[in-house]
Amino acid sequence: MAISSNLRSFRYLWASFALRVQIFIDKAVQLAGPLYIILAVTLISCIIYLFFTTILPSIHSLTSLQGISHAIISIWLIFNVFFNYMYCIRTDPGSPSDSIDLEHNPMSLSDRQGPSGEGVRWCKTCLKVKPPMTHHCHICRRCILKMDHHCPWMHNCIGFFNYRFFFLFLFYLWIGCAYTTYMASIPLRKQEEDDEDVQVLFTFVLAIAVFTVLTGLFSFHVYLVLSAQTTIDFYGHRRRRRQARLEARQRGEKFVPPMHMNAYDMGKLQNLRTLFDHGGSYWWLVMFLPHNRPPKGDGIHFTQRHADDYGRTIQRLPLVLDEDFNTTNKGSKNDTFRHVR
Numbered sequence: 001m002a003i004s005s006n007l008r009s010f011r012y013l014w015a016s017f018a019l020r021v022q023i024f025i026d027k028a029v030q031l032a033g034p035l036y037i038i039l040a041v042t043l044i045s046c047i048i049y050l051f052f053t054t055i056l057p058s059i060h061s062l063t064s065l066q067g068i069s070h071a072i073i074s075i076w077l078i079f080n081v082f083f084n085y086m087y088c089i090r091t092d093p094g095s096p097s098d099s100i101d102l103e104h105n106p107m108s109l110s111d112r113q114g115p116s117g118e119g120v121r122w123c124k125t126c127l128k129v130k131p132p133m134t135h136h137c138h139i140c141r142r143c144i145l146k147m148d149h150h151c152p153w154m155h156n157c158i159g160f161f162n163y164r165f166f167f168l169f170l171f172y173l174w175i176g177c178a179y180t181t182y183m184a185s186i187p188l189r190k191q192e193e194d195d196e197d198v199q200v201l202f203t204f205v206l207a208i209a210v211f212t213v214l215t216g217l218f219s220f221h222v223y224l225v226l227s228a229q230t231t232i233d234f235y236g237h238r239r240r241r242r243q244a245r246l247e248a249r250q251r252g253e254k255f256v257p258p259m260h261m262n263a264y265d266m267g268k269l270q271n272l273r274t275l276f277d278h279g280g281s282y283w284w285l286v287m288f289l290p291h292n293r294p295p296k297g298d299g300i301h302f303t304q305r306h307a308d309d310y311g312r313t314i315q316r317l318p319l320v321l322d323e324d325f326n327t328t329n330k331g332s333k334n335d336t337f338r339h340v341r
Contacts, residue, residue: 026139033155037089040153043206044173048078050203051180058187058200070183077176083290084169085154091292093159094145094299096128131300132264135232145299148230160299164275167225168288170218177211180204228264228271237262263304274303 051074060067121130126143130136135147137157146160158166184204188197224234248255265271276287277296 022138029150029152030139033152036152037155040085043210044081047177047180047203047207048074050199051183054199055180055184055187055203059183073179077172077179080172080288080290081169081176084165084172087292088158088162088165088169089154089156091156091162091165093147093157093163094161095142096126096131096134096145096300098128132302133230133233134299146230147232148224149232160297161294164295167221167275168290170214170221171288174211174214174218177207177214180207181211225275226268226271228262228266228274233262264302265305266303 052071056062056067056070056074060070062068062071121134122128123130123136123143125136125141128143130143131145133146134143136143137147137150139150140157144157144159146163148158148163148166150157151166154166156162181204184200184207187200188204224230229237245255266274272287273283275295277283
């Protein structure tokens with residue numbers, strides 16, 4: 001009995017300590033957000049300054065046709081980098097409305113079951129229903145619609161309303177770093193040595209380092225967009241896949257990976273169009289142009305498959321909530337909530 005009591009006490013103290021550490025880290029990340037932004041802008045501005053003052057003049061005259069062409073390309077990339085970066089910082093990612101608050105709903109949480117027996121996702125901190133792909137951010141202290149992650153470099157969460165800006169920021173910064181790396185390699189290949197070699201070498205090393213990191217990060221987000229996932233969903237699907245493999249092994253069966261684990265995956269082209277399409281037949285021509293129009297939808301309702309490969313029923317409307325929760329539903333209580341996590 002004494003050992004069991006001591007073990008419970010140790011677990012309680014450890015959980016309390018872990019919670020205090022998490023709160024400290026969350027506050028530190030929140031307070032350091034402006035410093036991350038200053039650091040990011042400083043590094044990008046440093047590369048831009050060295051490019052126009054050292055790299056480009058050493059290759060082409062700024063008054064020549066080639067020099068003007070490279071300057072126009074550079075300015076276009078710079079504008080798009082800062083445009084998407086600023087809008088990603090300033091745009092609210094979105095949070096569930098208070099109108100779907102279930103605090104006064106007479107039904108118990110155990111009664112809010114979907115067709116497969118899974119309960120409606122509920123945030124214990126915000127005391128609200130969490131729509132599909134909505135998660136609670138401990139740093140922002142609120143639920144974020146279609147949350148991907150909290151980005152300290154943006155001092156903001158990446159969610160439904162600002163994910164396009166984040167994706168385009170990665171794209172243009174990746175292209176810009178590749179372009180700068182190529183341009184900086186030209187004077188480095190020359191045999192002559194001068195005082196500007198140190199500046200060119202610094203720019204080359206910084207650009208190729210950022211390019212290498214961005215290659216992995218941007219490739220990962222391209223995969224997420226084409227598969228209609230967020231970063232959180234990606235790890236959730238991987239956990240479900242591992243659980244299914246373990247259950248199949250326990251039953252002595254051969255595990256067959258499901259073809260459609262994600263109920264929101266409508267195909268690569270449709271997934272891409274969901275992110276960039278704002279109406280019109282030529283959306284694929286203007287998808288990378290700078291604009292601040294909000295995405296289609298409300299961050300709550302998403303088109304879904306009828307069912308995923310784990311047999312869980314998927315309705316076309318992921319979340320339908322009665323405006324008056326005190327009104328008795330004529331059908332089954334499960335009809336009130338059509339979202340399956």
